[in-house]
Amino acid sequence: MIDGDVYGEEYSFSMSIDTTEKYQLIKTEDGLCLQLSGDWRFQSGIPDIDILLKHLINTQPVNLSFDCHRLENWDSGLMTFLVNLLKSCKQNNISVLQKTLPAGIHKLLQLSFAVPERKGARRAILGQPVLAKIGNVTIEMHRNWSDLLAFVGEIFFGFLNFLRGRARFRYSDLFFQIEAAGPSALLIITLISVLIGMILAFVGAVQLRLFGAEIFIANLVGLGMAREMGAMMTAIIMAGRTGAAYAAQLGTMQVNEEIDALKTMGISPIEFLVLPRLIALCLTMPLLCIYADFMGIIGGAIVSATMMDISFFQYFQQIQDFVPLKHFGVGIFKAGVFGVLVATAGCFRGLQCGRSASSVGFAATSAVVTSIVLIIVADAIITVICQIIGI
Numbered sequence: 147m148i149d150g151d152v153y154g155e156e157y158s159f160s161m162s163i164d165t166t167e168k169y170q171l172i173k174t175e176d177g178l179c180l181q182l183s184g185d186w187r188f189q190s191g192i193p194d195i196d197i198l199l200k201h202l203i204n205t206q207p208v209n210l211s212f213d214c215h216r217l218e219n220w221d222s223g224l225m226t227f228l229v230n231l232l233k234s235c236k237q238n239n240i241s242v243l244q245k246t247l248p249a250g251i252h253k254l255l256q257l258s259f260a261v262p263e264r265k266g267a268r269r270a271i272l273g274q275p276v277l278a279k280i281g282n283v284t285i286e287m288h289r290n291w292s293d294l295l296a297f298v299g300e301i302f303f304g305f306l307n308f309l310r311g312r313a314r315f316r317y318s319d320l321f322f323q324i325e326a327a328g329p330s331a332l333l334i335i336t337l338i339s340v341l342i343g344m345i346l347a348f349v350g351a352v353q354l355r356l357f358g359a360e361i362f363i364a365n366l367v368g369l370g371m372a373r374e375m376g377a378m379m380t381a382i383i384m385a386g387r388t389g390a391a392y393a394a395q396l397g398t399m400q401v402n403e404e405i406d407a408l409k410t411m412g413i414s415p416i417e418f419l420v421l422p423r424l425i426a427l428c429l430t431m432p433l434l435c436i437y438a439d440f441m442g443i444i445g446g447a448i449v450s451a452t453m454m455d456i457s458f459f460q461y462f463q464q465i466q467d468f469v470p471l472k473h474f475g476v477g478i479f480k481a482g483v484f485g486v487l488v489a490t491a492g493c494f495r496g497l498q499c500g501r502s503a504s505s506v507g508f509a510a511t512s513a514v515v516t517s518i519v520l521i522i523v524a525d526a527i528i529t530v531i532c533q534i535i536g537i
Contacts, residue, residue, distance in 0.1 A: 177211065180211070199231070202234065228251070315421055328426075346446060365468045389491055400497065439474060
């Protein structure tokens with residue numbers, strides 16, 4: 147409640163203000179006096195100034211003074227309160243007697259208003275024009291494609307050196323990368339492939355059961371896993387698992403300037419770092435694809451045996467009669483292509499990484515996105531080519 151009793155004269159306002167016992171507004175002969183009391187620190191809570199400002203604007207006193215005899219502890223919370231109060235009073239032509247404040251607060255207020263903010267000093271944040279955005283995106287795409295073509299060219303020459311026995315890398319690194327990309331990925335490949343095979347069988351069973359053609363579930367699962375799903379799901383798993391790891395590893399080496407050290411010693415980062423990873427993924431992807439095909443077919447057999455009463459012998463006999471080896475060959479070829487794309491995208495984004503920790507995370511994310519996009523595009527192109535040549 148804003149009230150007071152000064153110079154024997156009692157004055158009360160009709161409006162009620164929740165001051166949380168921090169201040170009282172008292173009428174004096176010259177105007178109004180703001181009596182501050184208690185703890186004025188941020189941790190103890192600062193009263194809302196809006197109601198006080200609204201009352202001052204409605205009352206329009208000539209002068210505003212302060213009584214700080216009951217003021218205890220204060221910090222920048224009180225200064226913020228007073229600065230906002232002084233600005234509002236200045237806008238409404240209310241004279242503020244700052245000398246009635248404690249000396250320390252008065253000096254701080256003088257410093258805060260000593261040099262007024264220059265108009266136009268703050269830079270206006272303007273939205274970028276649409277044409278500028280399109281131009282920036284186009285320039286960035288051109289730069290990325292140029293860097294990618296140069297990277298592919300360096301890989302090609304590095305591979306030629308490898309075939310001639312002149313590539314400078316350690317075979318122990320190659321075997322380590324083969325182990326990391328192959329046997330270490332079998333568990334996740336097994337889980338995903340079995341589930342994909344079960345899903346294909348279940349979806350096919352819902353429709354084929356209407357026609358009494360449940361035996362053709364084997365055809366659906368076998369053909370789907372052999373030509374598309376085995377290679378596709380293996381590639382996507384390796385993009386998220388191995389491709390991102392390549393980008394993070396090379397990106398961290400870029401941040402730690404290890405790649406610059408290799409260049410200083412005359413060792414090509416492409417031959418020493420990229421070739422072992424590229425060769426390892428190219429060798430393991432077809433093998434993982436064959437394994438994924440087999441596990442997907444097993445998943446379909448589980449659904450067929452439990453839901454359709456189709457024996458394992460009938461199921462595998464139907465696949466053997468309907469799915470020739472050429473379909474598995476198409477899937478294995480796709481897996482090899484996908485391995486090249488995943489390794490290339492992961493290593494490219496890693497070497498393209500900046501010099502900060504956030505750049506490493508961005509490189510890993512970009513490697514996964516780039517790999518998946520390239521996988522989808524390559525799969526579509528290979529499928530169309532196979533359809534044209536009749537495979």
